[in-house]
Amino acid sequence: MSLSVDIEKRLGDFRLRACFECESGVTGLLGPSGCGKSMTLKCIAGIERPDRGRIELDGRVLFDAERRIDLKPQERRVGYLFQNYALFPNMTVRQNLACGLHRERDGARREAALDEALAMFQLRGLERHRPCQLSGGQQQRVALARVLVNRPELLLLDEPFSALDAHLRLKLQISMLGVLRNYARPALLVTHDRNEAYRMCDAIAVMSDGVANQPVDTKALFANPGTVAAAALTGCKNITPAKRVGENRLYAPEWGVTLQTSLPVPDDVTHVGIRAHYFGQKVEPNRFPVEFVGGMEEPFEWVLEFRYAGQQPGSPPLWWRIPKEKRPQQLPDALGIAPVNVLPLRGKG
Amino acid sequence: MLSQLATTDWFPLFNSLRIAAIASVLVFFMGIGCAYWAAKLPRAIKGALDVVLTLPLVLPPTVCGYLLLMLVGVRRPLGALLDKAGIRFVMTWQGGVLAAVAVAFPLMYRTARGAFQAFDETLSWSGQTLGLSNAYIFWRIRMPACKQGILAGFVLAFARALGEYGATSMLTGYTPGRTATVSTTVYQLYRTGDDAGALMWVLVNLAISAVVLLAVNLLEGRQKRAVVR
Numbered sequence: 131m132s133l134s135v136d137i138e139k140r141l142g143d144f145r146l147r148a149c150f151e152c153e154s155g156v157t158g159l160l161g162p163s164g165c166g167k168s169m170t171l172k173c174i175a176g177i178e179r180p181d182r183g184r185i186e187l188d189g190r191v192l193f194d195a196e197r198r199i200d201l202k203p204q205e206r207r208v209g210y211l212f213q214n215y216a217l218f219p220n221m222t223v224r225q226n227l228a229c230g231l232h233r234e235r236d237g238a239r240r241e242a243a244l245d246e247a248l249a250m251f252q253l254r255g256l257e258r259h260r261p262c263q264l265s266g267g268q269q270q271r272v273a274l275a276r277v278l279v280n281r282p283e284l285l286l287l288d289e290p291f292s293a294l295d296a297h298l299r300l301k302l303q304i305s306m307l308g309v310l311r312n313y314a315r316p317a318l319l320v321t322h323d324r325n326e327a328y329r330m331c332d333a334i335a336v337m338s339d340g341v342a343n344q345p346v347d348t349k350a351l352f353a354n355p356g357t358v359a360a361a362a363l364t365g366c367k368n369i370t371p372a373k374r375v376g377e378n379r380l381y382a383p384e385w386g387v388t389l390q391t392s393l394p395v396p397d398d399v400t401h402v403g404i405r406a407h408y409f410g411q412k413v414e415p416n417r418f419p420v421e422f423v424g425g426m427e428e429p430f431e432w433v434l435e436f437r438y439a440g441q442q443p444g445s446p447p448l449w450w451r452i453p454k455e456k457r458p459q460q461l462p463d464a465l466g467i468a469p470v471n472v473l474p475l476r477g478k479g
Numbered sequence: 480m481l482s483q484l485a486t487t488d489w490f491p492l493f494n495s496l497r498i499a500a501i502a503s504v505l506v507f508f509m510g511i512g513c514a515y516w517a518a519k520l521p522r523a524i525k526g527a528l529d530v531v532l533t534l535p536l537v538l539p540p541t542v543c544g545y546l547l548l549m550l551v552g553v554r555r556p557l558g559a560l561l562d563k564a565g566i567r568f569v570m571t572w573q574g575g576v577l578a579a580v581a582v583a584f585p586l587m588y589r590t591a592r593g594a595f596q597a598f599d600e601t602l603s604w605s606g607q608t609l610g611l612s613n614a615y616i617f618w619r620i621r622m623p624a625c626k627q628g629i630l631a632g633f634v635l636a637f638a639r640a641l642g643e644y645g646a647t648s649m650l651t652g653y654t655p656g657r658t659a660t661v662s663t664t665v666y667q668l669y670r671t672g673d674d675a676g677a678l679m680w681v682l683v684n685l686a687i688s689a690v691v692l693l694a695v696n697l698l699e700g701r702q703k704r705a706v707v708r
Contacts, residue, residue, distance in 0.1 A: 177604045203607035216605035220623035230609050280609050 133284055133316045135342075137173055137183035137193070146170065146180075148342035150335050152316050157345045158327040159320045160363050161337030167320040168213075170342055171286045174318070175210045176203035187284055209282030213289045215273035217261035223272050224248075224257040230280040243279060251275040266294050267302055274309065285310075285317035291326060303329055324365045328352065336360040354393060358477035361403040366473065367449045372402035380474060385448070386440030387418050392470040401475040404467055406433070406449040411458065413466030420465050423447050432457050436465070487676075490656050491664040492683060494572055498660060499641040502579035503587075506636045509580075510587030511629065515617070518595050536585035540645025543581050547650055551577070570651055572658050578646035583636040590635065594628025595621070634695050641687060661687075 131154045139146040146166040159167045172178040174185055176192065179200060185193040187208070192201050217226050227244055234240040248254050251271040261269055270290060277285065290306070291299045307330060310317055321327050327334050333345035338359035355361040361369055372380045374395045380402050381388045389402060424435040424447070432454060435447040450465065513532060517525055535543050551558040551568040561567070568574035598621055606616040622629065644662040651658040653667050661684055668676040 172604075175604070175608050177607070203604070204610045204612070206608070207610070208608060210605060210608040212601045212605055214599075214601060216599070216601040218602060218606075218620050220620070229606070229611060232609070232611060276609070282608075 131188055131315060133174070133318070134184075134186045135170070135174060137170075137180035137185060139169065139173060139178065139180045139182075141169070144340055146173075146340045148173070148337075150342055150344045152318065152333065152335075152345055154314055154316050155332040156310050156317045156319055156330055158331030158334040158348070159318060159337050159342060160324065160327045160334050161322060161342075162363070163322055165337050166340040166342070167322075167337055168288055170337070171210065171288055171318065171320055174284070175208045175286055176201060176206050177210075207281075207283045208286060209277035209280060209284065210286045211273055211277050211288060211290050213292060215261075215269045215293075217269060217273055217276075219261055222258050222260055223253055223264070226261070226272055227253075227276050227279060230276040230278075233280075247275045247279045267298050270294070270302060274306065278309070278313070283315060285313060285315060287317060287319040289320055289322070291321075291323075299326075306330070322363075324363060336363055338363070355403070355473060356476065358401050358403075358475045361401075361473060361475050365405070366403040367406045367451075368404040369401055369475065370445070372399060372474070374399050374474075378469070380472070384442050384445040385438045386442065387416075387438055389416050389467070389472045390469045391472045391474055392468075393472075393474055395474045396476060398476050399474045400477060403473040403475050404448070404471060405473075406451040408471035409450045409465045409467055411462040411465065413468055415466060415469055416472065417464050417466035419463055421463075422461050427454075430454060434461070487679065488655065491659045491661050491680070494575070494658070495641055495660040495662070498572060498575040498579050498643075498647075499637055502576050502583055502640040503633060503637040505576070505580050506583045506587045506640070507633050510584060510632060510636070511591050513588050514591035514595050517592060532588050533585045535581050536589075540578075540582055540643065540647075541649055544578060544646035544649025547578060547581060547646060568650060570654065570658060572651065574650040575643070575647050575658060575660060578650045579640035579643045582643055582646055583639040586639055587632045587636040590628050590632030591625070594625035594632075597628070598624055631695070634691065638688070638691050641691075642684075 134151045136149045146169050148170045161167050173180045182195050191199050192206050227247055231240050231243055319330055328348060331348050334348050334351050335342050335345040352364050355364050370382050370384045372382045375381045378391045380395055382402050419439040420436040422434055422436045426433045432452050434450045437447050517528055553562050553569060568577050602620055603616050606620055642662055648663050653659055653663045661680055665677050665680045
């Protein structure tokens with residue numbers, strides 16, 4: 131059970147290049163808006179046609195430019211949950227679900243499957259409602275139920291939570307996780323939200339400027355993003371140019387410090403990243419004098435801005451995030467960072 | 480007036496309704512078909528096609544009639560061919576249908592195209608990924624979503640076909656009992672000095688227009704209620 135994608139598509143100046151494989155479980159496509167995430171999903175579903183390449187699902191060729199294979203969306207058996215849910219506005223909830231069950235010719239069995247889905251997605255009592263009468267969460271449940279009763283062999287989820295408020299989003303993420311665990315087929319989730327990606331995905335493929343790379347285990351990606359784009363997308367706030375000065379040593383000219391790393395520093399390193407959470411007052415390695423220049427209070431944390439003593443004037447300050455109860459009365463005059471939390475990064479910009 | 484009603488030959492009314500009904504049904508399918516097809520074309524071709532398909536709307540109807548005569552006149556190649564097949568558009572009521580189709584088509588085409596452009600394409604995509612046939616998606620999802628615009632286009636096209644005068648008179652002339660329509664009759668009676676007769680047909684015309692507008696309002700009201708419900 132696997133999906134293999136290797137495609138290219140040109141759209142004016144924009145060039146999409148997606149090359150990855152994924153297995154059962156939830157794989158995230160994490161990238162900023164406009165980086166080609168949705169276009170990738172559309173190519174897999176057969177809504178858009180790539181210029182070049184090949185898409186294969188469980189050994190079944192969905193698209194192959196060289197062999198001129200291009201299955202219609204109807205023949206691909208790929209479920210697509212759209213960002214706006216795309217419920218048919220002229221139909222009731224029941225009729226919408228029936229559209230997902232249209233392959234079932236036996237009327238009694240179709241009704242049974244419909245009732246089962248209504249119960250499973252807590253839609254009983256809403257059968258005769260139209261989409262416009264439902265809340266955002268209910269609409270999402272109808273859309274997901276409609277896709278799943280259709281028994282797709284691959285599930286594509288296009289920013290399914292972006293239309294919901296924060297509280298509802300969390301609730302629905304938890305319930306969708308339960309549904310996806312039972313699904314036992316590959317699912318691709320497109321998102322620009324690193325928390326959502328971390329919560330929902332077993333592996334994550336980072337996408338930037340139209341290029342999608344091989345998915346990496348979620349925890350491994352957050353521990354070692356590897357590229358500037360991945361570090362920024364996974365929420366690393368302190369990124370600066372850096373030079374390799376040893377097997378485990380980096381020099382950051384803007385910050386005016388030389389940092390020890392646990393991860394080996396690759397030859398083509400261009401930047402270094404430090405997550406705002408990982409500075410410590412008492413941490414000994416990589417400890418340098420700092421000067422605090424600003425701060426912002428959040429519900430449960432403080433975001434403190436500081437500069438290294440030898441930092442280049444004009445370069446942006448660093449961020450330190452600290453839980454409120456741990457914030458010292460007297461701000462420290464030096465901060466350290468464990469070598470394991472110093473991230474060597476490659477990539478432009 | 481009453482005595483006039485009894486002695487009036489009602490053929491023009493029947494003929495007008497017959498022409499408008501047939502023409503608007505033809506225009507309904509042609510307009511929707513062209514609008515759907517045009518929406519998929521590249522922008523440059525779409526623009527050119529738009530000009531050609533909308534031309535009859537801005538051309539004087541007499542010019543349309545002239546062009547139609549050039550096309551289907553009995554001495555023209557196409558007209559001669561049709562004549563051999565037993566189809567004549569000149570001086571027949573079928574010519575009235577042709578003229579009405581030509582002038583009413585752009586109204587249907589443009590309103591349908593506007594409705595299709597406003598359609599949320601993700602609905603069609605989600606139907607496709609669910610495995611629904613393109614025909615099902617078109618008739619059961621796209622058309623209901625565009626119902627209001629398409630209905631408005633249909634009513635406009637019907638009204639235009641019913642009131643057609645210029646192209647019709649060029650193509651079919653005025654033969655009582657054969658090609659006379661309400662609008663050509665009004666002109667004919669006025670021209671021959673039968674003011675009372677002309678006035679009566681004017682009143683008939685007003686009555687028909689009132690019924691059409693009433694129908695539009697009723698349809699719109701029902702549409703609004705359907706949305707609220």
